Amino acid sequence: MEDSMTxxxxxxxxxxxxxxxxxxxxxxxxxxAFDDINPETPVHxxxxxxxxxxxxxxxxxxxxxxxxxxxxxxxxLAREKGIxxxxxxxxxxxxEGGGQVVFHLHMHILGGRQIGQRLA
Numbered sequence: 001m002e003d004s005m006t007x008x009x010x011x012x013x014x015x016x017x018x019x020x021x022x023x024x025x026x027x028x029x030x031x032x033a034f035d036d037i038n039p040e041t042p043v044h045x046x047x048x049x050x051x052x053x054x055x056x057x058x059x060x061x062x063x064x065x066x067x068x069x070x071x072x073x074x075x076x077l078a079r080e081k082g083i084x085x086x087x088x089x090x091x092x093x094x095x096e097g098g099g100q101v102v103f104h105l106h107m108h109i110l111g112g113r114q115i116g117q118r119l120a
Contacts, residue, residue: 007052012104016050025077030066033077042112043081043088047074053105056094074109083111 007013014020015034022034025045036044047070053059059067071090078084088111093099 007104010052010104011102012046012048012106013050013052016048026073031069031073033073036108041110041115043078043083044108044110044112045077045081046106046108047077048104048106054103055100055105056092059105070107074107078109078111081111083109087111087115089115 011020015022016032022032024032024034026033026047030051031047031049033045033047036046049066049070051066053063074090075084078088078090088109091108091110092105093101093108
């Protein structure tokens with residue numbers, strides 16, 4: 001059985017373990033943030049827990065502080081990147097039907113231009 005902290009074929013685990021290079025924006029013992037390699041907006045980066053959690057559906061009650069930390073880091077970096085004043089999105093896709101491509105929990109932060117359709 002694969003170690004619950006990393007998956008050998010997971011691109012985000014490989015980035016967290018520095019096996020694949022990334023343009024790192026933030027890193028601590030639990031989380032890494034880096035620019036998206038296929039940006040959809042002028043500012044598009046990802047906030048990723050280092051511990052391998054496959055989807056939003058796989059988070060547990062004791063993961064709440066980690067998920068909250070992801071949001072706080074995303075907000076801090078949005079301010080640093082200069083997109084907070086005009087607005088930005090923090091998005092977590094869940095499973096294929098929800099647009100998730102990499103099956104390691106991650107949050108997209110998108111901004112730097114008007115973003116199309118309102119969701120709510």
